[in-house]
Amino acid sequence: MTAPSPTLPLRRTLRICGALLLALAAAFAFCVWRAPEDATQGVIQKIFYLHVPLAFSAYLGFFLTALFGALFLWRGDERSDRLAAAAAEVGVLFCSLVLITGPIWAKGTWGRFWSWDARLTLTLLLWLIYVGYLLLRSFAEGGDRAARFAAVYGIAGIAVIPLNYFAIELSRGSLHPENLERGSLGAGMGLPFALGVVTSLVCFLFLLCLRIQVTALRRAEEQRLYASDA
Amino acid sequence: MSTFVAVLWKDLLCEWRNHERLSAMVVFSLLLVVIFHFALPESSAPASRTYAPGLLWAAYVFAALLGHNRAFAAELENDALSGLALAPVDRGWIFLGKAAANFLVLAAVQFLTAAAFALAFELELAAHALPFAGIAALGALGLSCLGTLFAAVAVRTRFRDVLLPLLLFPLAIPLLAAAVHATAAILAGRGVPPASLHLLLVVDAVYAIVSFLSFEYVLDE
Numbered sequence: 001m002t003a004p005s006p007t008l009p010l011r012r013t014l015r016i017c018g019a020l021l022l023a024l025a026a027a028f029a030f031c032v033w034r035a036p037e038d039a040t041q042g043v044i045q046k047i048f049y050l051h052v053p054l055a056f057s058a059y060l061g062f063f064l065t066a067l068f069g070a071l072f073l074w075r076g077d078e079r080s081d082r083l084a085a086a087a088a089e090v091g092v093l094f095c096s097l098v099l100i101t102g103p104i105w106a107k108g109t110w111g112r113f114w115s116w117d118a119r120l121t122l123t124l125l126l127w128l129i130y131v132g133y134l135l136l137r138s139f140a141e142g143g144d145r146a147a148r149f150a151a152v153y154g155i156a157g158i159a160v161i162p163l164n165y166f167a168i169e170l171s172r173g174s175l176h177p178e179n180l181e182r183g184s185l186g187a188g189m190g191l192p193f194a195l196g197v198v199t200s201l202v203c204f205l206f207l208l209c210l211r212i213q214v215t216a217l218r219r220a221e222e223q224r225l226y227a228s229d230a
Numbered sequence: 231m232s233t234f235v236a237v238l239w240k241d242l243l244c245e246w247r248n249h250e251r252l253s254a255m256v257v258f259s260l261l262l263v264v265i266f267h268f269a270l271p272e273s274s275a276p277a278s279r280t281y282a283p284g285l286l287w288a289a290y291v292f293a294a295l296l297g298h299n300r301a302f303a304a305e306l307e308n309d310a311l312s313g314l315a316l317a318p319v320d321r322g323w324i325f326l327g328k329a330a331a332n333f334l335v336l337a338a339v340q341f342l343t344a345a346a347f348a349l350a351f352e353l354e355l356a357a358h359a360l361p362f363a364g365i366a367a368l369g370a371l372g373l374s375c376l377g378t379l380f381a382a383v384a385v386r387t388r389f390r391d392v393l394l395p396l397l398l399f400p401l402a403i404p405l406l407a408a409a410v411h412a413t414a415a416i417l418a419g420r421g422v423p424p425a426s427l428h429l430l431l432v433v434d435a436v437y438a439i440v441s442f443l444s445f446e447y448v449l450d451e
């Protein structure tokens with residue numbers, strides 16, 4: 001006899017996000033294709049529309065990891081822990097993509113793949129911290145203990161960001177273009193960038209929901225096996 | 231407070247009686263000095279002086295790692311860690327006791343390593359002993375806080391010896407950067423730069439507070 005399939009959480013959210021993501025991705029690709037080429041950097045500058053939005057989502061993921069970790073320590077509810085774990089995984093994925101697209105862009109504009117510039121170093125360190133977080137989760141035994149350990153590390157990982165920033169500032173300057181701070185993107189570049197940010201955020205949400213659903217399925221399966229054993 | 235003294239006293243007494251951790255850390259740092267000597271291309275004293283601050287702090291971090299890995303390993307015997315966790319006291323004070331013991335052991339290792347470095351790399355550390363000792367102590371303080379907290383985490387996981395550096399190193403970067411910056415300035419006779427001193431103080435404060443507060447969640451029965 002087959003057990004009734006468990007009701008999946010976030011089914012509707014996933015469906016809506018998926019549809020939205022498809023539409024957005026198509027619009028985004030079209031806009032990037034139509035966007036004007038940068039006068040000095042040429043076509044390589046278009047990777048910016050992917051690189052920066054991915055970075056925003058990655059930072060969001062790490063922030064959510066710390067936030068839900070703190071909530072877990074405070075209230076001890078399993079849901080916060082599941083959210084923190086999912087946010088860390090998706091955050092590391094996005095951050096990996098940032099660290100891949102970044103050097104490609106850098107090679108095209110600065111002439112070398114890597115420089116120990118402030119934002120690069122900061123992102124690399126964040127990536128290392130949250131890869132450590134994922135390793136900690138997989139090495140720690142026992143659900144509750146792993147969750148507590150991971151929450152503490154996730155919070156420490158966020159607390160270290162400003163410290164790292166000042167540590168890097170101590171010795172080096174920045175190569176990054178500062179035009180974003182001044183809000184002066186060239187004409188025709190604002191729309192693809194904004195679309196990129198929205199697409200990346202929706203993609204983040206979609207993967208987050210998917211990851212939470214996988215955890216829920218795994219848990220349901222474990223419970224089913226446990227019940228059939230007993 | 232009495233918890234703090236009791237844990238600190240117990241750790242130091244254990245260390246005094248078997249010297250295991252201290253001797254391992256000292257021999258390890260001396261080995262690092264030899265390795266660094268062979269790793270660097272043959273160079274004159276002024277050139278090796280530019281690398282020395284970074285290498286010295288790398289040696290400190292590695293030695294601290296070695297020591298912290300053993301900090302809670304002894305507590306696993308006879309399930310002493312559970313005993314500590316079950317003690318009806320504030321776990322923050324247990325943390326402070328362990329961290330203080332680790333700090334003192336690390337400081338002793340730092341002193342001996344610095345002497346070996348001064349001899350091997352012709353550093354004029356003796357002339358700047360006081361400011362250097364201050365920076366070394368501030369660095370050791372942060373390393374001990376972080377190391378103690380995450381040693382308590384790593385000891386309860388699989389591959390504990392592998393996990394500790396993966397957890398500790400990314401978080402130790404600001405500490406390391408500030409300490410190396412300050413040490414280089416001291417050795418160059420420029421005194422302690424305020425920027426790195428402030429960063430060290432802030433990093434120590436942040437790590438001490440975060441570790442003190444979160445040790446509650448890390449130590450369990």
